[in-house]
Amino acid sequence: MTQAVRVHNFVVSRDGFGTGEGQSLERPFGHANPAELFAWAGATAHWVNRTDPGGTYGLDDFCTRDFAHGIGAEIMGRNKFGPQRGPWENLDWQGWWGDEPPFRTPVFVLTHYERPPLTMGETTFYFLDATPHEALARAFDAANGKDVRVGGGVATVRAFLEADLIDQLHVVVAPVELGRGERLWNSPHDLQERFHLEEIPSPSGVTHLFLWRR
């Protein structure tokens, strides 16, 4: 099987924003409320942060449980990794995810300010000043024949879309309006020249969008 490049469980508001305005340490999604964006995922049995039993096993759960299947590496932007901008003042910041980040693969963090690799649990973060093509070559190599996830944020997904490097996208439209922030698209129909599009409403109130290359 060829290695594919996939966006998976990427949540946007009804008006197309993946994150709000004003990211900070206290508010990773800026003015957006992550509890609203991710309520659909938190309710599922396989949500990566679930610690208690229970949860749903319907459509939404098929999506959360598919998150890591067949994935050998992730690429993310620096703003997904942390709220800092510019040169690293120190190396204290180790991501939002605690001692055991949910990636459990090599993760390539795109940044103009490199720093040494950081291993947290089963995840190792590598910091690259690289173009999307260069980063993808590194990620394919590290992924051991498996697929590569482009994990976001918005600017990173857009850069990979503009470079025509993405094969499949799973985007979840949450039933909220953000009005401002970082916008993925005006409408998924913007991509229909290049991608098939399925829109599947879920009983939870989100709509799952599945896009794949024509």
Added chain:
Amino acid sequence: MTQAVRVHNFVVSRDGFGTGEGQSLERPFGHANPAELFAWAGATAHWVNRTDPGGTYGLDDFCTRDFAHGIGAEIMGRNKFGPQRGPWENLDWQGWWGDEPPFRTPVFVLTHYERPPLTMGETTFYFLDATPHEALARAFDAANGKDVRVGGGVATVRAFLEADLIDQLHVVVAPVELGRGERLWNSPHDLQERFHLEEIPSPSGVTHLFLWRR
């Protein structure tokens, strides 16, 4: 995680039949046309019998690619294994699936007529004269902590439902009427006292039903 018992990608007609009348070597689904029942699956990128590239990556593909994830053993009825009834006349019959069956785990075949285990590729079939509870104990043990799939046919799924041994069901309603054969249910709503039910129409024309224990 507790081991779960799951039915997955089990296809029924709109009128609730999992197979038609008159199974034979030539017609594993009796008068039903398997091409009609499984067209949705055959179109997906991850269909287990796909040999050429291509295929869809939408909702239906999430279901076909989830078929083997987290599964450590399957239980099936003898009529899924083959068209013979009564004592085995010989041991020539090795299943419908050729040299590499798609299960790739231990498979427990319920039959009143035992025979020695049969290994085909990565799958080993064990033939058991056992109750659902007994078969499940064997399958849990063989599944190495993973879930157990109840693979059908209809009589086997019904027996496990009647014994209240099934935790989750994914049933696909194909847009055909069969009129006769082996019936899974009159309506999925028959199970709503015991199971949550989500009904998700797919653009391919099938409806995915997700059921899980209340």
